[in-house]
Amino acid sequence: NKISRFGLSNVEHLVENAMEGYLHPGKLCQVLARQVQAAGVTILNGINVNGYSKVGENIHVHTNKPYELCATNLLICTNAFAGSLLPGIDIVQARGQVLLTNEIPGLKLKGTFHADEGFYYFRNHGNRVLLGGARNEDFDGETSGTMETTQNIQDALENFLKKYIIPSTPFKISDRWSGIMAMGREKLPIVKQIEPNVFCAVRMSGMGVALTPVTGEMVARLML
Missing domain, CATH: 3.30.9.10 (D-Amino Acid Oxidase, subunit A, domain 2)
Known part of the structure; x- marks a missing residue:
């Protein structure tokens, strides 16, 4: 047996799931990084995000560096570490x-x-x-x-x-x-708009590799 x-x-006993993989x-992260960089996305590493604020139609992202990042839309997808940016969220x-x-x-x-x-x-x-x-x-x-x-x-x-x-x-x-x-209290991910131009896709409940392809599409539809 x-x-x-x-x-x-x-x-x-063993219970087999034919859909398990x-x-x-x-290697997944390496491939994704190459794909988004080929599409013109800049990846910045080694930066701590301490918070954000809205100034007019722009969002200023506060970091531990001597500069801020500026965007028109902000997506928070730091999963277990999103609580520091989203106080009160169920994580x-x-x-x-x-x-x-x-x-x-x-x-x-x-x-x-x-x-x-x-x-x-x-x-x-x-x-x-x-x-x-x-x-x-x-x-x-x-x-x-x-x-x-x-x-x-x-x-x-x-x-x-x-x-x-x-x-x-x-x-x-x-x-x-x-x-x-x-x-959190529920197993479902949190994918929603926090406020105008600010979104989140967090709380993967330990199943992020399986869930993020779907949650990524969901939050993209919200933002576009």
Whole structure:
């Protein structure tokens, strides 16, 4: 059966979703950057946006640099970090921690998997295992906007790895990191006009890769 074929242990059932897929987010961002730059868009990195104000028909974007940016329309799509620009919006920051193993010869795991109500997510990355989650082990501690890893969550991930994914298989962890998701009272994204010429597309509930192609089209229709 597929449980043994994938090398899983202590697992009784698998439910397959034929529509499930995965991609390389780094390569996705590189391709998108090339496409928008080819269309004449300038990408500015390393700038903190502290707020914005409206002056006549223009919107002034305040940054940590000795200059401001000026626009006629403003789209806020900083997801979990939108709260500082949109006070009162229903966004709760939720940290997601991840680890990546070294290469494991003969790794059986192929595909993407979700476990424990979706609080664990894992997939193969070549002959490595990428595993993230365990936020349900410490909801209070992981309600955070600080991008760092913590011992208790990383230990929970490693224990999950040993018990369910690659039991009796020696491994080393090559990388650990975290990112910040945007949660709220509802799962639906917030795509709306905030005020004239100011829009937002935020709160992806940890599903941004899947949702943003649709939310991008939705907010574009609002703005055009």
